[in-house]
Each structure stands twice: as structure tokens, then as C-alpha cells.
Amino acid sequence: MWPALLRALSVLIEGSSVDVHRVLYPFPWITTLHAARISLAYTAKSQAEYETERESETVSESLRPPKRSHIAAYIGNYLVLAWSGSILIASILQQPYTQLLSPYPLINYVTVHMFLRYLPTPPAQVVDFACPLVDGLLRSGALTGAVLGSARHPNYAHSLFPQLVLGTLAPSAGSLIGGVLGVTRPLGWSLSTPHPLRDGVGWIDTLELWIALLCTVLYGVLTHSHPDYTAISDSPSHTHLGARSVVMLVLTCAYFFKAVVVHARGDNRGRSGTSNRRDGSNGSNKSKAE
Numbered sequence: 001m002w003p004a005l006l007r008a009l010s011v012l013i014e015g016s017s018v019d020v021h022r023v024l025y026p027f028p029w030i031t032t033l034h035a036a037r038i039s040l041a042y043t044a045k046s047q048a049e050y051e052t053e054r055e056s057e058t059v060s061e062s063l064r065p066p067k068r069s070h071i072a073a074y075i076g077n078y079l080v081l082a083w084s085g086s087i088l089i090a091s092i093l094q095q096p097y098t099q100l101l102s103p104y105p106l107i108n109y110v111t112v113h114m115f116l117r118y119l120p121t122p123p124a125q126v127v128d129f130a131c132p133l134v135d136g137l138l139r140s141g142a143l144t145g146a147v148l149g150s151a152r153h154p155n156y157a158h159s160l161f162p163q164l165v166l167g168t169l170a171p172s173a174g175s176l177i178g179g180v181l182g183v184t185r186p187l188g189w190s191l192s193t194p195h196p197l198r199d200g201v202g203w204i205d206t207l208e209l210w211i212a213l214l215c216t217v218l219y220g221v222l223t224h225s226h227p228d229y230t231a232i233s234d235s236p237s238h239t240h241l242g243a244r245s246v247v248m249l250v251l252t253c254a255y256f257f258k259a260v261v262v263h264a265r266g267d268n269r270g271r272s273g274t275s276n277r278r279d280g281s282n283g284s285n286k287s288k289a290e
Contacts, residue, residue: 009245016137027108034138035112037131038082038174042113043121045184046077053186077183078113079106085142085174089166093149093156128259136252139171143212143251144219144244146170151225160220160228167216171251172208204261211254215247222246 016030025032083099090097099105122130146166156162169176182190196206203210221229222243224236238246 006242006245006249009248010241012137013140013241013244013248016141027104030138030141031105031108032112033134035082035109036116037134037138038109039078039113039116040122040127040131041175042078042081042184043116044124044127046186047121049184050186074117075110075113077178079109080181080183081174081178082109083174084177085170085172088173088177089142089146089149089170092166093146093153095149125259125263128263129256132252132255132259135255136248139208139212139251140215140244140248142170143167143215143247144240147216147219147225148240160226163220163226164213164216167219168209168213171212175208204258204265207254207258211251215250218250219243219247 016033017028019026020029020032087097087099146169147163150156150162150166153162176194176196178184179195180192182188182192195201196209220226221232222236222238223240224230224233
């Protein structure tokens with residue numbers, strides 16, 4: 001079962017480099033899927049932030065955010081969320097920014113984002129349960145690319161530590177930077193504490209980071225990306241494609257597990273809140289406000 005599943009994932013990884021259409025849309029599936037996934041995440045987060053600001057009693061009516069941001073903010077904020085992670089990793093590895101090598105990445109991402117703008121936004125629960133496989137595909141590419149880039153870097157190749165740091169950051173660097181800058185806030189950007197460093201953040205909320213670290217080690221062992229892994233394995237046991245398939249499988253399972261836990265926790269809180277309001281313990285403040 002597992003060999004067949006890993007072979008299927010390998011085929012999926014290889015197929016993601018094929019253009020969507022050679023003539024009508026000559027952009028790879030991997031970047032198109034990434035553009036769509038970030039667009040969905042940006043839209044969902046922006047709508048949640050809008051609802052929070054709109055319902056906030058501390059914000060005056062004159063400062064209430066508009067229902068939809070203007071086109072420059074809509075595109076610019078989205079591109080920061082989509083590209084800041086890869087730009088950060090490329091800066092550390094002293095590599096050229098692929099977004100500046102040609103106008104095609106800009107066309108690819110903007111067209112996908114604008115197309116999805118005029119479609120109904122699916123509920124967060126649907127997105128979270130439908131996208132773990134896509135997230136595993138996209139983030140496994142970012143993780144393995146960062147590890148390989150570090151392993152081949154003239155200044156970082158001697159140490160295992162850069163592989164661990166970059167492999168951990170690469171899959172979620174864009175969302176971390178976007179969160180720090182507040183690119184989804186309807187009232188404008190504002191600096192804030194990175195989400196993993198905030199009080200009350202639990203292990204499930206930081207899953208993207210620690211599962212990326214574990215997968216970085218796993219990928220390094222399978223491909224023997226550094227001599228320090230000799231203590232575990234003397235030679236590579238998988239090709240880079242095969243090892244990425246294993247990483248993709250682990251990430252997909254982890255993201256699906258997080259979706260189950262997060263939404264189950266949200267449902268339990270919702271039921272608890274409903275029962276409390278029925279008991280009259282939590283509904284009093286709302287009644288007074290109304």
C-alpha cells in the first residue's frame with residue numbers, strides 16, 4: 001500500500017511542473033496552485049479580520065473598514081503574502097528572486113487572484129479539509145528546496161544547522177511575515193508579534209513549524225543531505241523525488257489532523273457558548289449592549 005501511495009505522490013509531484021495549458025495558460029500547475037491557495041487564505045483571513053473590526057466596539061464608525069479593499073491593496077497585500085517567504089529564503093541563500101527574472105510570475109499570480117475574486121469564497125471548514133494534499137505538495141517543495149539550497153551553498157554546506165533553520169521556516173515563512181505585517185487587516189498594515197510567539201499559543205497552533213522541522217530531519221536522513229546524518233544512515237536510501245514524496249505524505253497527514261482538531265475545538269466552544277447563553281451566564285453583557 002505505502003509504496004503505491006508514494007509512487008502516486010511522486011507522479012503528482014512530477015506532474016505539477018507541467019503547464020496548465022501550453023497556449024491558453026502557459027504556467028506550471030505548481031505555481032498556479034500556490035497562487036490559488038494563497039488567494040483563498042488571504043480572502044478568508046481578510047474577511048475574518050473585517051468582521052472583527054466591524055464588530056469591535058472600540059472602533060468608531062468613521063474608522064470602520066470598507067467591505068472590500070481597493071484593487072491596489074487587494075493585489076499588493078496578496079503578493080506580499082504569496083512571495084515574502086520565498087524572497088526571505090532566497091535572500092538568506094543569496095539567490096536571485098525568481099519573481100524578478102521575468103513578468104510571468106506576476107501575470108500568473110495576479111490572474112489567478114483576480115479570477116477567484118469574483119467567485120464565491122468557500123467556507124473555511126471546506127478549504128481546511130480539502131487542501132491538506134495541496135498544502136503538502138506546495139510546502140514539501142518549499143522545504144526540500146530550502147534544504148537543497150543550504151546543502152549546496154558554499155558558506156552553509158559545512159553545517160547542518162542552516163538546513164534545519166531554513167527547512168523549518170520555508171513552508172510557512174510567507175504566512176509568518178504576512179501576520180507580522182498585518183497585510184490582511186482592513187484598516188492597514190501594523191506590526192505585531194509573530195503568531196508562534198504569542199501567549200496562549202499551543203502545540204496545534206504551531207504545528208506548521210515543528211512538523212516542518214521533523215520533516216527537514218526526515219528528508220535529510222533519507223537523502224543523506226549532510227555528513228552529520230551518518231550517525232543514522234551511512235548513505236542515501238531515497239532519491240530526492242522519493243524523499244519528497246515521503247515528506248509530502250507526512251505533511252498532508254499533519255495538516256489534515258490539524259484541521260480536524262481545530263474545527264472540533266471550535267465546534268466544542270460553539271456548543272459551550274450556546275449552553276452558557278441558555279443558562280444566562282454569558283448572554284447578559286450582550287443584552288445590555290443591545
